[in-house]
Amino acid sequence: MKNRCHGFSLVEVLVALAVLTIAVLGVGVAIGVQSGGTATSLSSGLGAVSRAGLLSTAAFLAQERLEQIKRLKYTLSNDQFGAGQYPTGFSDEGFGTMTGYPNFSRQARFWTGPPQAPASNIKLVTVTVFFNAPGDNGLHQESVTVSTLIAARPPES
Missing domain, CATH: 1.20.5 (Single alpha-helices involved in coiled-coils or other helix-helix interfaces)
Structure with a gap:
């Protein structure tokens, strides 16, 4: 065969x-x-993962600044917060000014007493971190804001 x-x-x-x-x-x-x-939006897939990473970093940076501010001594006789829109030594940080985080900026604001804070010896501290996130039409700015109330400590004796 x-x-x-x-x-x-x-x-x-x-x-x-x-x-x-x-x-x-x-x-x-x-x-x-x-x-x-x-996709018509970044609400799914790798786009969502990228945005979540940016949100997580922004939340970390906001919480970090808030913890630094909470360590300040705030008593009625010794107010280290100073006068103005932000605590002394905690001025606004623009885009590209934070080492390792060029895509982020942050600002801290505080208010003493009513109407924002519940009493005259309490400060409302708000930290906002802005970042540029990719979107359907290029980059757009988003933000994360954290806030806390800080009560005056008793005077040191």
């Missing part, structure tokens, strides 16, 4: 190419949607 080598027919090759093309296009579309590239 003779060994005959049989190859693929033209129809089999065309069907295999069609199946392969559909599979490759499906993977490409899935990657595009997950990266936020073709």
Whole structure:
């Protein structure tokens, strides 16, 4: 008997190419949607993960500044907060001024007494961190704000 080598027919090759093309296009579309590239918003996929990372970093930076401010001594006789819109030594930090965080800026504000704070010996401290997040039409600014109330400590004797 003779060994005959049989190859693929033209129809089999065309069907295999069609199946392969559909599979490759499906993977490409899935990657595009997950990266936020073709999605109408960044509420899913890798776009959402990127935005969540920015929000997490902004929350960390806001909480860090708030903890620094909470360490100040605030008594009725010794107010280290100073006068003005922000505590002494805690001026606004613009974009590119925080080492390691060029995409973020932060500001601290405080108010003493009513109507913002419940009593005259209590300060309302608010720290806001701004960041540039990617969106459908390029970068847009978002922010995270944390706040706390700080009561005056008794005078040291």
